[in-house]
Amino acid sequence: MLFGFHWDTGHGELVFAWSILPMLLRGLVVTIEASIVGFFIALVIGLIFAVLKDVPLKIISYPAYVITEFFRDTPLLVQLFFLYYVLPDYGIILPAFLTGALALGIQYSAYTAEVYRAGIEAVPKGQHEAAKALDLTASLTFTHIVLPQAVPRVVPAMGNYLVSISKDVPVLSVVTVLEMLNVAKIIGDQTFDYLVPLSMVGGLYLILTIVASAAVRWVDAKLPKTGVPMR
Amino acid sequence: MHWTEYLPPLLQGAWVTVELTVYSTILGAVCAFAFGIGKLSRNWAIKGFSIVYIEIFRGTSLLVQLFWLYFALPIAGDLIGINLRLPPVAAGVLALGLNIGAYGAEVVRGAIQAVRPSQYEAAKALNFTAQQALWRIALPQAIPEMMPAFGNLAVQNLKDTALASLISLGDLAFRAEQVRNFTQDSTTVYSMILLMYFGMALVLTAIMRLLERSVGRWRGARS
Numbered sequence: 208m209l210f211g212f213h214w215d216t217g218h219g220e221l222v223f224a225w226s227i228l229p230m231l232l233r234g235l236v237v238t239i240e241a242s243i244v245g246f247f248i249a250l251v252i253g254l255i256f257a258v259l260k261d262v263p264l265k266i267i268s269y270p271a272y273v274i275t276e277f278f279r280d281t282p283l284l285v286q287l288f289f290l291y292y293v294l295p296d297y298g299i300i301l302p303a304f305l306t307g308a309l310a311l312g313i314q315y316s317a318y319t320a321e322v323y324r325a326g327i328e329a330v331p332k333g334q335h336e337a338a339k340a341l342d343l344t345a346s347l348t349f350t351h352i353v354l355p356q357a358v359p360r361v362v363p364a365m366g367n368y369l370v371s372i373s374k375d376v377p378v379l380s381v382v383t384v385l386e387m388l389n390v391a392k393i394i395g396d397q398t399f400d401y402l403v404p405l406s407m408v409g410g411l412y413l414i415l416t417i418v419a420s421a422a423v424r425w426v427d428a429k430l431p432k433t434g435v436p437m438r
Numbered sequence: 439m440h441w442t443e444y445l446p447p448l449l450q451g452a453w454v455t456v457e458l459t460v461y462s463t464i465l466g467a468v469c470a471f472a473f474g475i476g477k478l479s480r481n482w483a484i485k486g487f488s489i490v491y492i493e494i495f496r497g498t499s500l501l502v503q504l505f506w507l508y509f510a511l512p513i514a515g516d517l518i519g520i521n522l523r524l525p526p527v528a529a530g531v532l533a534l535g536l537n538i539g540a541y542g543a544e545v546v547r548g549a550i551q552a553v554r555p556s557q558y559e560a561a562k563a564l565n566f567t568a569q570q571a572l573w574r575i576a577l578p579q580a581i582p583e584m585m586p587a588f589g590n591l592a593v594q595n596l597k598d599t600a601l602a603s604l605i606s607l608g609d610l611a612f613r614a615e616q617v618r619n620f621t622q623d624s625t626t627v628y629s630m631i632l633l634m635y636f637g638m639a640l641v642l643t644a645i646m647r648l649l650e651r652s653v654g655r656w657r658g659a660r661s
Contacts, residue, residue: 280593280639281632282600285611289632292624377501381604388502392509401509402517409506412498 209393216398224403227394231407234387235415241308241386242373248312249368253319257327260320279317283378286310291382307379311372318368326361327353359430366423370416387411441626444617451613452634458599458609462534463592469539474546475572488543495540501601504533508605530602538595545587549580578656585653589646593639610634
């Protein structure tokens with residue numbers, strides 16, 4: 208029994224599969240929640256790194272560069288263990304779900320920082336010059352000229368990272384987060400049948416990523432391609 | 439216990455991680471070329487099989503694939519009466535290689551398609567067969583274009599090997615977990631292996647750069 212649902216092992220594989228579907232769907236909800244929370248953390252931390260890496264002072268930009276490189280080149284699993292076992296030693300006790308989402312966010316912040324930079328650098332130089340000619344302040348230029356043009360350029364890449372994050376969520380099962388793979392593993396441990404639950408997780412993942420990728424393409428198609436339309 | 443005493447078990451694990459990375463990267467490269475070229479095939483069976491392989495391994499999570507091969511495959515084998523019980527090393531190399539191979543296949547396909555059509559026309563004009571055009575004209579020009587993406591995938595693969603510790607394979611992450619259980623010194627152990635993984639990734643990146651430079655010579659003269 209899991210989440211108040213019972214599995215039925217006595218009436219063949221199909222009945223068994225149908226009986227565990229509600230449990231796996233509960234796990235799927237946690238997978239999606241963890242993906243979204245992790246994604247937002249990655250968006251925020253990534254933006255901070257993107258700004259820091261652009262600072263003209265080497266003493267700030269170089270450490271930011273090394274730290275993102277470190278985040279990118281070390282395994283998510285080890286980063287997760289580090290947060291889960293080391294933070295409590297310093298008095299920071301987070302629930303497993305938040306620790307997991309934080310690990311996802313930290314790992315992917317290294318990737319999103321690069322996306323932000325590419326998006327900002329892709330805004331033509333003439334836009335900056337025009338803003339200067341119109342006597343806009345630096346902050347107004349950034350928020351009203353650069354960002355509105357950079358955002359449409361970064362959305363597809365960011366969307367792809369959201370899909371990637373969802374595929375990394377099963378790693379969170381090692382710190383007891385009850386996402387979809389963990390649910391399937393528990394069902395397998397209890398019923399000695401791993402084939403059905405693990406295959407169903409594979410199928411559900413396929414559906415999730417196909418739908419999510421289609422959504423990213425749809426959003427991308429809706430976005431203006433060059434600049435923003437005048438209002 | 440002094441931190442230097444952690445080193446022997448961790449280095450032992452690091453060597454397993456290196457082996458795992460090398461084997462699975464080689465398997466991944468083979469899969470990438472086989473299925474990347476297969477996806478461009480005119481034979482619908484080869485093309486269809488390549489597309490299904492790529493979609494399944496890119497569309498699902500690596501950890502799910504790893505668990506499936508290790509926990510579910512033996513049961514599937516029992517159903518059809520074959521012993522498919524894989525040792526952890528085999529399951530690890532297979533899952534990592536097949537997973538990274540699917541991502542690599544898309545890189546291979548993209549790079550081959552990016553070879554200019556005039557190159558194929560010239561090959562045809564010179565009476566090259568389709569095979570010759572692929573091996574002697576398209577691939578030598580496409581491979582240098584694949585290298586930067588392959589470099590990223592190799593590092594990705596190195597990081598992914600840590601997941602093999604979850605099917606009790608004695609790699610670096612697994613040894614670290616053992617040392618931590620024994621000493622309860624999480625901060626030192628995890629800081630050490632984070633740095634070790636970082637070091638290995640830097641070495642791997644350097645190797646891939648060298649490889650990139652050496653195949654760069656195959657690039658045709660740009661018009």
